[in-house]
Amino acid sequence: MTKLALAQRHGLSAREFQTICELLGREPNELELGLFSLNWSEHCSYKSSKRFLKLLPTTGKRVLQGPGENAGVLELENNWCVVFKVESHNHPSAVEPFNGAATGVGGIIRDILSMGARPIALLDSLRFGDLSPFPFPKGKGSSPPSLGEGLGERSQRLLEGVVAGIAHYGNCIGIPTVGGDICFEEAYTDNCLVNTMCVGLLKKSELKRAVAQGVGNRILLVGARTGRDGIHGATFASEDLLGETEEKRPNVQVGDPFTGKLLIEATLEACQLSELIGLQDLGAGGLSTAPPEMAARGEVGMAIDIEEIPLRAEKMTPYEILLSESQERMVLCVKDGSEQKFLKIYRKWGLEADVIGEVIRERVYRIRHEGRTIAEVPVRALVEGVPEPRAEAPGSEDLSPLKGAEGACLSTLLPAQPVTSVTGWREALKKLLHSPTIGSKRWVYEQYDHTVQTNTVIGPGAHDAALLRVKGERFALAVTMGGNGRYCFLDPYEGGIRAVCEAVHNLLSVGAEPIGITDCLNFANPTDPEVLWSLDQTVRGMAQAAQAFELPFVSGNVSLYNQSERRKIYPTPIVGMIGLLTDIVHRVPMGFQREGDLLYLIGKLSGKSGGSEYLKVFYNVIGGELEPTDLELERRLLRVMLLLGGANGRSPLLRSAHDISEGGLLVALAEKGFARGLGAKLELDDLSEEEGLFGEWPSRFIVTIPPENKSAFQEILNSLDVPYRFLGTVSGRQLELNGQEISVEELRNAYESALNL
Amino acid sequence: MKEFTVRVLIEPKPELLDPQGQAVERAIKDLGLAHISQTRVGKLVKFKLKAVSLPQARERVSEIAHKLLANPVIERYSVEVEEL
């Protein structure tokens, strides 16, 4: 086989091979090809996406660390910092949901740990194909039309496996899983999405970096032994998921949360030693990518002695050792002479720890085997040398027909018969609450330990965002994660804007001020012009919204090639966001609190209903035109919500708040009732039953206030020119509208039985 | 119809990490019980099966093992079938 053919088997293009030869001034050997193939994979190099990522704003007054490290860091108060990042584990989870999801959790935890922070929370955004519908309890209501049985079963199997894998790893390792979201859409049938976000906390002085520095300093490998796990996993994640046989796939990586937990405790102990220069998790690409990245940041070189690496399997070749993606391993750079101190800590915790190399002056990554150099590549060539793919995103005028199902707005659809007969708003509301995407995710989050660490003040299922206290401090952290792929499919630019706005709204609902973003861009094959166009548009939308709110992106991840022969996923940006609540006493609950409280809708009072769950459930339509978000209104809405929520140190004027998202106004009202079983008398006679009650246009909150706050409330809204309207009064145990009523209990039953596996 | 006793032994594929086996091995060593290596923890499924012949029984069992009992992505299995 020629070197070029070998390079192509490694997933490198002819052009890339050419570049490698130029950078080296010679042809690479097989081991060096392996190094390049991983460093230059989409997964590690972001080669197709980095020009889009440049569009995102990354600076701000709280930013201590933006993109480019293992995770982003924002400064909070009293020298506290928050470290956070989201990462995908989509491809491994589609192949082996349990281990794929578990190792995804493990990997993102160690990214946070690499910054010196103790991980304090996990969130997950999951996307699966449509499920076969679950019946209403006690045979109430007619069951929706059945989907293709096989696909529903596959999605259910993936859901069960992924949830079990997240629970297995997260529960054992003792980090609460406090939030996230789950959606079901046909587009994710072949490629489920598993995005995991981890949040960590540390004092500013404890901040670490993934850097190697100081010639002669030692490189340590700590944690688990190296086996033949997931070799070429990163290149695997950079290809379409085709019907390959299982033998061709890399070995599935098996996560070991027990070792992962020991690694956290040992590493936090090691971080106390002043001789620690830097540390990094071995994620995708293992020893072929992490050490050169550390060397690149420190502008040094690194030499590794391959025989010093402790192995789990017999007769592993240097190629296999370097490319292994065995989990629960980290690389440390420590001051020469201090290595025994570090080895002692890790060995006390029962972990492997060995000196495997040192920092060198020459800026190369050198692999030695028994003293002989067997591979040597300039660090910069590995980390930054990859040429950008030439594909250009087509202009939007060439692709306007791709803007979703054109013309499928509700007014043109209404003459058509709904696929499910609707008899009034009560039946429609019940059915929507029972749809798996909207319904309760209790079945999922009760399998996750969300109370360990005793900081979870608002947990999963209770509000738009989770709220974590910081022991001994007045301030609290609000966290949220999610993103609507359907909106991006219909209009990627508007979808990108909404992904950011939705996260902002979630934080504002609990009374917190949004301070920073992490994101994961999940897309199909970027060599497809439509996909590239949607990526470009989505990122532009996200950037536009982030700029409007002056929010920085401090970390992120890109997952491409999420497609099969049959299906592409929707363009799915997942946004993770952190909010700061200055005084935890001023948190705002989601649900109705007291009878007699006044209900108001604030924000945009009318709009188009495109992309709504209502259209999907009742008309079987994924379509419609999206109402464009008015970012000027959004900025004012943010200020209003902060003022109403007591961000200025006063007690909040609000008794409760909830943003309106999937399902529209009535769904949000019903959800507000579930907390205490309270209902409301609604005065919405002027709203059309379908568009008005169930449409999903942006920029809206439902709030309740005690009657005595009415004038102060109105004054703030008027002064900032934010529209609002009276919706009704909190009262009784039913939702009452247009002379009809339905009990909150009946609605709750529909909601709670939506996902009951 | 004849009756057979069946034992299906499922274990993690040889190359894969087996955290459970690893933890058990470490504990056995720590207790000073023995110096052991290559510990793998799997599961045993036993049942009785009716079939016309031994080859047919084996075929049925293989199908059961492959489709349900083992996950071929991460596990391998072996089958013992004996006529009663």
Added chain:
Amino acid sequence: MHAAVVVFPGSNCDLDAYYVLKDLLGIETTLLWYRERDLSEYDLILLPGGFAYGDYLRAGAIARFAPVVQALPEYIEKQRGLVLGICNGFQVLTEAGLLPGALAPNINRRFICKSVKLRVENAYTPFTQLCREGELLELPIAHGEGRYIASEETIERLKRNRQILFRYYEENPNGSLESIAGIMDETGTVFGMMPHPERNCERLLGLGEGLKIFQALAQALTPGPSPVITHGRGVAQAG
């Protein structure tokens, strides 16, 4: 009073228990590494929740051999102090034979994390002396193996000796026999429960009802005017 919170490899509620004892109640507390054998310093040994040794094989199956657990029988025999196992700690105590019965996988075979109601069955113990009999407490559970099982004889003995301290009320989340959520040994010095009192010790996290159990322990173990409660069968004086 001096309390020890044991740290096994894989414990993950150790810091939560430490926080309650040390920061909320001001009790001198030590995080005790699992290799320690000398327990003579401590009036309370708390085995925290988590996944000691990853819970591989069975929850608690490997941890029971840890040096610190091996030292417990002597500690109990000498009546040196009290032992409290929470969740994984309870599992370790049953595996070690220091409490009767066993904790099997939940009836639905899944991990369950939620808030549950408990009924106090015996308020005359050092662990429950600040509760009323029949009082309802709401505490979080978070476990995959919490289904209490024991032989009929054992259950009868537990009932006769009033060793059942907590039962799940209304809903039995994991399928435990007799809805048992917490028990003590015959000497009244070793106590195990699946729910997590340390996760509900402040109003911020619920009604703070879990604190009563730690306050009761502190009261029982602090020498001073408040007498150690000794009524109720099989409850020995501790401290």
